[in-house]
Amino acid sequence: MDFRQLHYFVAVVEEGSLSAASRRVHIAQPALTRQIHALEEKLQVSLFERHTRGMTLTVAGQALYEEAGKMLENREQVMARIRALGQGLTGKVTLGVTVSHLWVPDIRRLLARFRDDYPQVALEVYPLLSGPQGERLKEGSIDAGFLYLEDRVPDFLQSHLFHRDHLVLAVPAGSPLVASPPARVRALNEFDFVWGPRHTSPLYYDRLSAYFTRLGLVPRVVQQGADNITILSLVAAGLGISIVPGDCRWSSPPGVHFIDMAELRECDMSIHFAWNRHNHSPALQNFIHIVQGSPAPADG
Structure with missing residues (x-):
């Protein structure tokens, strides 16, 4: 069903006339009339009884009006949910953190900032050593991680130096x-x-x-x-x-x-933030943006 036509139909019912409804939905009355006729043809029913003193709903028209509000509301909710997911405002980010770094202040502050900026995104943190993190990043069972990396980073990963240590x-x-x-x-x-x-x-x-x-x-x-x-x-x-x-x-x-x-x-034990370069989750991209915007790493 064409939601635009459904929106026009609701306007006609609630305004009580085509002229008033045309002003509400900002289209000319003849165009509005054509849209209502098109909706009736699509449904193969008459939605209005037309007479000299105006229009009244048929039984089918009344039934459609009772459902139309819910349909339009559900449509808006679905669209809002999809927009939020697409912008990374909802969803989930799963993180691995080396066991020794769960209590590092820089990481705790980062997690707190992400929670403040994106309160509707679920944040799941798993204490994992660097080896298991690398495996799970490759298979996609976590989105990103704080871990030790070799000088040669695997091709499937992108990384950002997060915290210097020795x-x-x-x-x-x-x-x-x-x-x-x-x-x-x-x-x-x-x-x-x-x-x-x-x-x-x-x-x-x-x-x-x-x-x-x-x-x-x-x-x-x-x-x-x-x-x-x-x-x-x-x-x-x-x-x-x-x-x-x-x-x-x-x-x-x-x-x-x-x-x-x-x-x-002299032995560098810096922590990197890494993610699978093929993971394009909007929520993850927002997390990456916060990490990359954090202060330059200092030697702990």
């Missing part, structure tokens, strides 16, 4: 290293380490292992944790020391002391 030494609060931190990383070979298994995040594991090898460090691993939060919990319990990104300070349990070392500061 490595730090994490030791139990009661460790002698608190009072006498080592000058060189190789001095840590004599200490027990808490570390993570390679399969949980191969990119992160290999990156750190290669860097430690250059510095002459071969960690003596006595305990493993699935992620940095678990690792820091084991450090706090006195089971060993570890080396983690500096941003882990934001999610660390009590009992862990962090030590900055010149050699560790």
Whole structure:
């Protein structure tokens, strides 16, 4: 059904005459008459009884009028919903965030700003290590993520440097290293380490292992944790020391002391915001715009 003709029909009914209705809908009366006749021909019914003193609705016309309001209202609601989706004002954005960065202030502020700017968009955040994030970005099960990236970014991804960071030494609060931190990383070979298994995040594991090898460090691993939060919990319990990104300070349990070392500061552990270049979701594009408009990343 032609919604324009339906709109004209409602105007004629509510105004009570063709002349008044033509003024309301801003078309000439002859054109309006033709549109009403066209609607009747399409429906193969008479909608009005026409007589010298005006027009009255037929039974079919009354039935159409009772439904017309709902049809026009539903049409407006559908159009408004489609416009909102097309502009990214509604919908959903799914994000991965590395476990260590869920509490980083820059990310928390970004999420809060997006919620303020787009309150009708559902925001789903998943704590995921960098490796699983990359896999889910490739398959499209998340829209974007905050993660570590290799120097060569996969072809299917686009990325934006979001936050600079570097490595730090994490030791139990009661460790002698608190009072006498080592000058060189190789001095840590004599200490027990808490570390993570390679399969949980191969990119992160290999990156750190290669860097430690250059510095002459071969960690003596006595305990493993699935992620940095678990690792820091084991450090706090006195089971060993570890080396983690500096941003882990934001999610660390009590009992862990962090030590900055010149050699560790040189290892870039920056976080990138990345998304699948084939994902054209308007809501995601709005999120990307906010990320790219955030202040330039500073070293944490």
